[in-house]
Amino acid sequence: MMDWDKLRIFHAVADAGSLTAAGDTLHLSQSAVSRQIRALEESLNTTLFHRHARGLILTEQGELLFDATRSMNKRLEAAAARIRDSEEEVFGELKVTTTIGFGTLWLAPRLVKLYEKFPDLKIDLMLEERVLDLPMREADVAIRMKEPSQADLIRKRLMSVHMRLYASADYLEGRAPINEMDDLREHRLVCQNPGSAQVSASASLTQSLLSHDLHSLLTVNNYFGVLQAVNNHLGVGVLPNYVVEDFPNLVRVLPEVESAEVPVFLAYPEELRQSKRIAAFRDFVQEEIIAHRSKLRSSLVA
The missing domain is CATH 3.40.190.10 (Periplasmic binding protein-like II)
Structure with missing residues (x-):
């Protein structure tokens, strides 16, 4: 059976990549940490670290053990959280x-x-x-x-979310009306870059809008950036419908256009x-x- 104390010290060394740093964390001397690591290696009959001038690198066997101690640590944290949560207060x-x-x-x-x-x-x-x-x-x-x-x-x-088209009232004022999809050619589209991480329903809607030979385009890699651009009157943006409540200046454009349900x-x-x-x-x-x-x-x- 493996010694819990040695495993705790091994985990700290593997995490820090150095005996000195691990010793500081554990409040132990470097020699005490080194002794425990050697004893653990002897008990397992293997080498856990390659020793270099710049620090320690895990061997393949060390990586296996580090995976196990990392998982064990997370389980212990979960148990500690559950114990704390048995109290009445939320903290x-x-x-x-x-x-x-x-x-x-x-x-x-x-x-x-x-x-x-x-x-x-x-x-x-x-x-x-x-x-x-x-x-x-x-x-x-x-x-x-x-x-x-x-x-x-x-x-x-x-809840469910749909991606829809919105523009600021200031942007729409005095510009060509948008009554059908082809009218978007006269406007700037603001949307997430099709290659950026997003839900597939949003990516599909964006792809269909980009197929309309748009003259001007701004792509951003998240919705916060799209919203900032639309609020600053840059164009017609593809945004989730939950933003409408908090930004009443936004006007929905082409109400029949929306993504699949998210x-x-x-x-x-x-x-x-x-x-x-x-x-x-x-x-x-x-x-x-x-x-x-x-x-x-x-x-x-x-």
């Missing part, structure tokens, strides 16, 4: 991941309400198009623009089912979506 760190567009345009502006309710919460908001691995604890909870495929996740469908899901690992932090975040998002729908409905009636 501590919550790692939330979603796309750049949804995170900047919809989620971040609403977080003030969550903090008002739970001031001791520490949210780490990770905005990227890459899908983070929830079971491996790269994040605690995700809002994704398609249904998660992993089996060990709890998922809840939040489902929005909230997901978190099965092992965090009892988490008070997750429950607080999930309830907050659901309440905001209900309020968001209600505002959209009342604006349509008006």
Whole structure:
């Protein structure tokens, strides 16, 4: 059976790439760290590190062990989080991941309400198009623009999004009217670059719009940039319909044009089912979506 203490020291050395740095983290001398690594190598009858003047590099066997200790570390962090969550209060760190567009345009502006309710919460908001691995604890909870495929996740469908065409009222004033798709040739289209990371429904709509022999074009690699350009009267932008509520100066162009439906899901690992932090975040998002729908409905009636 492997010694837990030696594994902890090995993990710190592999993570830091140096005996000295690992010793500083663990509050141990370099010689004590070195002794423990040698003892672990002897017990496994293998070499875990190549020793170089510039530091330590993992051998193939070392990489295997580091994968195991990294996974073990994440499991221990998850267990610690669950233990902390058995308390009644909602506090501590919550790692939330979603796309750049949804995170900047919809989620971040609403977080003030969550903090008002739970001031001791520490949210780490990770905005990227890459899908983070929830079971491996790269994040605690995700809002994704398609249904998660992993089996060990709890998922809840939040809403549907469509990509539509919008322009500012100032941009449209005094310019050629847009009554059909071919009229876009007289305008600048602002959209995500077809090669950038985005949901397939958005990419399909963008591709069909670009086939109309446009004279002027601005492409950006995320929706936040598209929105900034449209708000500054640069042209007609392809944007998700959830932005309308927060930017009433936007006017929908060609109302019959929209992407296929994009489902929005909230997901978190099965092992965090009892988490008070997750429950607080999930309830907050659901309440905001209900309020968001209600505002959209009342604006349509008006």
